[in-house]
Amino acid sequence: xxxxxFHFKVADEVFTITLLEGQSPIVLxxxxxxxxxxxxxxxNPLFELTLxxxxxxxxxxxxxxxxxxxxCGGCIHKIWRKQSDYLxxxxxxxxxxxxxxxxxxxFTRCTASVHGNEENQCFGLNNAIMIxxxxxxxxxxxxxxxxxxxxxxTKAYLFLGKSGTGKSTHCQLWLKHIEGTELLxxxxxxxxxxxxxxxxxxxxxxxxxxxxxxxNTQRQLGGILKLQQAPENAIQRMPPVxxxxxxLASCSTMTWDTxxxxxxxxxxxxxxxxxxxxxxxxxxxxxxxxxxxQALTHGN
Amino acid sequence: xKIKSGFTLYDVCxxxxxxxxxxxxxxxxxxxxxxxxxxxLWEEAAKADFTPExxxxxxxxxxxxxxxxxxxDVNAMLAEWSKLGLIEA
Numbered sequence: 071x072x073x074x075x076f077h078f079k080v081a082d083e084v085f086t087i088t089l090l091e092g093q094s095p096i097v098l099x100x101x102x103x104x105x106x107x108x109x110x111x112x113x114n115p116l117f118e119l120t121l122x123x124x125x126x127x128x129x130x131x132x133x134x135x136x137x138x139x140x141x142c143g144g145c146i147h148k149i150w151r152k153q154s155d156y157l158x159x160x161x162x163x164x165x166x167x168x169x170x171x172x173x174x175x176x177f178t179r180c181t182a183s184v185h186g187n188e189e190n191q192c193f194g195l196n197n198a199i200m201i202x203x204x205x206x207x208x209x210x211x212x213x214x215x216x217x218x219x220x221x222x223x224t225k226a227y228l229f230l231g232k233s234g235t236g237k238s239t240h241c242q243l244w245l246k247h248i249e250g251t252e253l254l255x256x257x258x259x260x261x262x263x264x265x266x267x268x269x270x271x272x273x274x275x276x277x278x279x280x281x282x283x284x285x286n287t288q289r290q291l292g293g294i295l296k297l298q299q300a301p302e303n304a305i306q307r308m309p310p311v312x313x314x315x316x317x318l319a320s321c322s323t324m325t326w327d328t329x330x331x332x333x334x335x336x337x338x339x340x341x342x343x344x345x346x347x348x349x350x351x352x353x354x355x356x357x358x359x360x361x362x363x364q365a366l367t368h369g370n
Numbered sequence: 371x372k373i374k375s376g377f378t379l380y381d382v383c384x385x386x387x388x389x390x391x392x393x394x395x396x397x398x399x400x401x402x403x404x405x406x407x408x409x410x411l412w413e414e415a416a417k418a419d420f421t422p423e424x425x426x427x428x429x430x431x432x433x434x435x436x437x438x439x440x441x442x443d444v445n446a447m448l449a450e451w452s453k454l455g456l457i458e459a
Contacts, residue, residue: 310383315401331391332378339382 079107081260081273083116090121101276104286117206119180125170126181127157160197168194177206204322208330211263214322219254220244225292226254226272230320235297243359256281263340293366300351303358305365313347372419
């Protein structure tokens with residue numbers, strides 16, 4: 071059967087997705103266009119994910135141990151492990167099986183099958199790629215983080231908070247009231263922690279939640295804002311330990327995978343060492359937006 | 371006694387915290403902050419099996435404290451860690 075390899079570059083890492091004959095990248099990978107990579111392939115791409123017509127493995131096979139069911143933003147992931155390899159069933163928000171993902175060799179060699187209608191298949195494959203990207207990149211000091219990200223010409227700011235706490239709303243206030251700001255990503259940017267305390271880079275990714283904002287661009291991390299709805303506006307800088315807990319809670323992690331989890335914890339500590347994390351209690355208004363802008367850009 | 375597997379001590383800007391990792395600690399939600407003495411005891415306890423007495427001994431070697439007082443501190447600390455599920459017999 072003819073296969074179609076596509077190469078992409080996200081957060082300065084190149085990876086390959088190989089679709090089956092007849093599978094359309096426009097349908098399955100609609101947000102990946104800006105990240106297509108056409109130059110010479112590096113010797114060691116981050117990972118290779120190959121589509122398979124049937125599920126690449128069954129949890130009934132010998133050696134798989136159930137880790138658990140996890141709610142990942144309204145959709146269920148069922149996870150099994152065989153030594154350091156994983157089998158992950160990704161369900162859609164309507165609880166249909168969308169993707170079966172098998173990972174090997176530290177998430178660098180992966181196989182996946184997609185199921186259901188086109189929308190389901192796209193959803194499943196995008197989730198699978200995000201998982202594989204997150205965990206294959208973790209040892210390189212790269213993190214996927216759940217955040218809304220406004221940026222200026224030079225800096226990007228991470229707005230954190232659980233779903234429904236107003237990340238996107240506060241981000242929209244910045245875009246409206248703060249001159250020179252634009253949206254970098256609205257859901258899942260990638261971060262790369264540079265060595266020697268040289269700061270952190272924020273990258274746009276093919277994953278941006280409900281807002282279609284798939285920008286292949288990058289900025290220096292300027293600051294982090296944790297949002298909480300409140301009857302009045304107030305802002306405070308967070309001490310390092312609560313700041314670390316907050317940033318870690320917003321990252322894609324698998325606490326049961328000791329190796330990647332250790333890398334991610336260490337990366338988060340490095341971010342918190344170099345970056346101010348602010349806690350904004352806020353109403354969805356212009357005053358809150360001026361307050362957070364002043365803190366993030368001037369440190370008070 | 372020994373420290374259960376899957377707990378790692380991290381240094382966050384000079385503060386010491388314990389974070390749980392691994393499948394056996396899936397339900398362990400929080401990070402635990404340790405003061406200087408507790409972090410010292412944790413590092414000693416993580417090296418090998420221990421008793422309250424061996425830890426108290428280490429404490430007296432590194433801090434200006436009597437063995438009786440050290441043992442009291444260690445027992446209080448171990449009771450706390452036991453309650454949090456960090457150690458096993």
